[in-house]
Amino acid sequence: MKISIKLGLWFFICIFIIEASSMFFLHRNVVHSLVNEELNALKLRGNSHRDVIEISYDKATLHHIKIMESQTDTEVVITNDVGKVITSSKTVDKEMEKILNTKHEESKNGLIIQSDWQDERYISTVSSFQAPNGEIGFVYMFKSTDQIQHVISRLNEHFILASVLIIFLMLFTIFLLSKALTKPLILMKEATRKISKGDFSVSLPKTSNDEIGELSTSIQILANDLNYLKKERNEFLGSISHELRTPLTYIKGYADIAKRNNISEKDRLHYIHIIYEESNHVSNLLTELFDLAKMDQHTFSISKEKVNICLFMQSILRKMEPAFESKGVKLEFICQKETFAHIDPIRFEQVFLNLLDNALKYSDTNTLTAIEITKKENIIDINVRDQGHGIPAEDLPYIFDRLYRVDKSRSRLTGGYGLGLSIVKEIIDAHGGTISVESQLNKGTCFKITLKGLYDENRFADR
Ligand SMILES: Nc1ncnc2c1ncn2[C@@H]1O[C@H](COP(=O)(O)OP(=O)(O)OP(=O)(O)O)[C@@H](O)[C@H]1O
Numbered sequence: 357m358k359i360s361i362k363l364g365l366w367f368f369i370c371i372f373i374i375e376a377s378s379m380f381f382l383h384r385n386v387v388h389s390l391v392n393e394e395l396n397a398l399k400l401r402g403n404s405h406r407d408v409i410e411i412s413y414d415k416a417t418l419h420h421i422k423i424m425e426s427q428t429d430t431e432v433v434i435t436n437d438v439g440k441v442i443t444s445s446k447t448v449d450k451e452m453e454k455i456l457n458t459k460h461e462e463s464k465n466g467l468i469i470q471s472d473w474q475d476e477r478y479i480s481t482v483s484s485f486q487a488p489n490g491e492i493g494f495v496y497m498f499k500s501t502d503q504i505q506h507v508i509s510r511l512n513e514h515f516i517l518a519s520v521l522i523i524f525l526m527l528f529t530i531f532l533l534s535k536a537l538t539k540p541l542i543l544m545k546e547a548t549r550k551i552s553k554g555d556f557s558v559s560l561p562k563t564s565n566d567e568i569g570e571l572s573t574s575i576q577i578l579a580n581d582l583n584y585l586k587k588e589r590n591e592f593l594g595s596i597s598h599e600l601r602t603p604l605t606y607i608k609g610y611a612d613i614a615k616r617n618n619i620s621e622k623d624r625l626h627y628i629h630i631i632y633e634e635s636n637h638v639s640n641l642l643t644e645l646f647d648l649a650k651m652d653q654h655t656f657s658i659s660k661e662k663v664n665i666c667l668f669m670q671s672i673l674r675k676m677e678p679a680f681e682s683k684g685v686k687l688e689f690i691c692q693k694e695t696f697a698h699i700d701p702i703r704f705e706q707v708f709l710n711l712l713d714n715a716l717k718y719s720d721t722n723t724l725t726a727i728e729i730t731k732k733e734n735i736i737d738i739n740v741r742d743q744g745h746g747i748p749a750e751d752l753p754y755i756f757d758r759l760y761r762v763d764k765s766r767s768r769l770t771g772g773y774g775l776g777l778s779i780v781k782e783i784i785d786a787h788g789g790t791i792s793v794e795s796q797l798n799k800g801t802c803f804k805i806t807l808k809g810l811y812d813e814n815r816f817a818d819r
Pocket residue numbers: 710714715718742744745746747755760761762763767771772773774775776777778801
């Protein structure tokens with residue numbers, strides 16, 4: 357069953373029960389108070405006749421009462437204490453007689469003796485009196501139930517009309533409401549079906565700020581992410597095949613030449629050397645890609661240990677110094693003493709080698725590369741700053757993407773794959789840290805690493 361029908365049906369059943377029960381109670385109360393009012397009015401009228409009789413009990417008064425009542429829609433019957441009719445505004449009929457014969461108590465204030473307006477012909481009250489001469493008697497008041505039944509049947513008609521109108525309005529409102537409520541759900545269902553079929557180009561409207569709106573936003577974000585991943589995967593595969601095709605074309609071409617008989621042994625060795633270099637290139641690329649794939653699957657393990665980051669950095673710098681010296685790039689190292697970090701040294705060596713390799717690759721002679729390590733409370737900040745070529749602002753958001761290189765042609769010369777920074781980012785992420793970059797074209801670049809929640813020296817001992 358469709359959700360709009362289901363929702364509408366539930367709404368209808370709930371509101372119908374509420375409406376029917378409140379209509380029922382309202383109707384009952386209105387009828388009850390209407391009949392009560394009639395009975396009270398009848399009783400008061402009987403009481404007022406009694407008052408008059410108690411003041412003056414003579415023929416003229418009785419006649420006057422009789423005449424008065426014959427002009428109204430109520431009837432009066434006055435009897436003596438043994439039930440003999442003294443006077444009446446109308447000939448006493450069978451139904452009246454039945455009431456007159458029912459036993460009842462004496463009551464000065466009047467008594468309701470017949471209130472059944474549905475099945476009887478009259479509703480009736482009685483008030484007892486004691487005439488000035490000491491005689492006792494009763495003033496019976498009657499009112500035909502026809503009139504009450506007529507009023508109540510008119511009331512019923514109004515109630516039925518109102519109920520039908522309410523049900524009609526209710527159905528209309530429920531129809532609109534369930535459509536409005538289920539429309540975003542139906543859109544989301546269609547969107548998720550499209551996503552499950554591999555079509556991520558969905559666009560869901562931002563409908564509201566409630567849970568349904570949030571769900572819609574989440575589905576939209578999911579679709580956008582999947583779309584981005586799909587695009588990235590295609591681009592990634594395209595870049596890899598490109599990266600592999602170039603060295604393999606070299607290898608094939610030089611192998612072709614090296615195989616010929618008419619070339620000198622020196623040339624052959626030269627070609628074999630190129631083939632060796634290019635194979636190395638492919639092999640390194642595949643190793644790095646394999647590393648990244650392992651990081652993606654979270655199968656690469658990180659074994660953290662307490663590392664004195666200044667000493668650790670110094671040993672890395674010692675390895676890099678000759679390369680920097682030969683290019684004429686100065687290295688500067690500032691470190692806050694006794695800074696301990698909880699890191700995997702092998703992975704972190706990869707991080708710094710990549711960052712320093714970039715700083716060297718993209719800097720000119722007579723520039724400075726500075727590494728600064730500071731510690732504030734439990735947070736370690738590591739800045740690797742160079743005075744190199746810088747990165748254009750439009751490329752900055754993508755430099756941590758796989759195989760992304762700013763200057764493709766130059767990078768082939770310098771031999772980069774565009775994988776270094778993505779590996780760096782994966783390792784930092786796996787350590788729960790963050791890495792960001794600031795760069796100005798032709799002025800330099802600064803990579804900032806923040807490692808959070810690392811234990812300080814004293815607390816570390818307890819762990
Ligand atoms: N310090 C830097 N100064 C200027 N540009 C940089 C710097 N570091 C990175 N880049 C730019 O970002 C791109 C991506 O860097 P990344 O280290 O990922 O790749 P790569 O150095 O080209 O190749 P790989 O590191 O895989 O050998 C580089 O191609 C370069 O254009």
